[in-house]
Amino acid sequence: MVSTQYCLPMNDDETLAMIGRLARIVTHDGHAAGLKPAQWEALRYLARANRFSNTPGALTAYLGATKGTVSQTLMALERAGLVRKSADAADRRSVRLELTAAGAALLPQDETLRFAEALSRMDAAQREALNEGLAALLKARLAADGGRTFGLCRDCRHFRRDMEGAGRHRCALLHVPLSDEDTARICVEQEAA
Numbered sequence: 001m002v003s004t005q006y007c008l009p010m011n012d013d014e015t016l017a018m019i020g021r022l023a024r025i026v027t028h029d030g031h032a033a034g035l036k037p038a039q040w041e042a043l044r045y046l047a048r049a050n051r052f053s054n055t056p057g058a059l060t061a062y063l064g065a066t067k068g069t070v071s072q073t074l075m076a077l078e079r080a081g082l083v084r085k086s087a088d089a090a091d092r093r094s095v096r097l098e099l100t101a102a103g104a105a106l107l108p109q110d111e112t113l114r115f116a117e118a119l120s121r122m123d124a125a126q127r128e129a130l131n132e133g134l135a136a137l138l139k140a141r142l143a144a145d146g147g148r149t150f151g152l153c154r155d156c157r158h159f160r161r162d163m164e165g166a167g168r169h170r171c172a173l174l175h176v177p178l179s180d181e182d183t184a185r186i187c188v189e190q191e192a193a
């Protein structure tokens with residue numbers, strides 16, 4: 001067996017080990033309420049995605065999974081009454097996804113919220129540094145595979161803030177108005193500013 005430990009600089013081997021342990025915890029927690037980890041991932045995604053990103057294709061890109069796997073996941077969630085599919089009002093060939101009331105009601109049972117409890121015990125500077133570090137790591141790792149970052153709308157280079165504070169922001173890419181709520185959602189088209 002080849003050890004990577006001796007070719008990694010500084011504490012990177014320890015960082016990789018921690019990423020692996022965190023991933024195992026998230027996978028383990030993904031069996032809450034009788035669901036599978038991929039099904040929880042889809043519910044979390046739909047709870048955060050903006051109106052341009054609530055499609056099977058965007059979910060597939062976000063999960064980095066195959067179309068077939070995502071299709072199976074969505075069918076299971078539909079059968080359980082947690083997700084609803086509908087035709088796009090503007091393009092009837094496109095499918096839009098949304099959480100049902102039951103799907104939204106399940107979110108507080110997400111076991112990964114225990115990470116939020118742990119984060120709340122860290123000070124603000126630690127949390128900010130962690131957020132920035134994880135964002136940089138994720139971006140670099142996704143870039144290696146040509147993946148999209150799905151960052152927050154308010155951090156996008158196409159985001160134009162309403163400087164008068166009236167919440168009438170704009171997207172310079174899609175040429176649509178954005179509300180304050182939109183700014184805190186993730187987007188398939190997001191490009192970091």
Ligand code: SF4
Nearest residue numbers: 153156158159171187
């Ligand atoms: S500003 Fe960026 S993240 Fe927001 S809707 Fe437009 S492309 Fe998406």
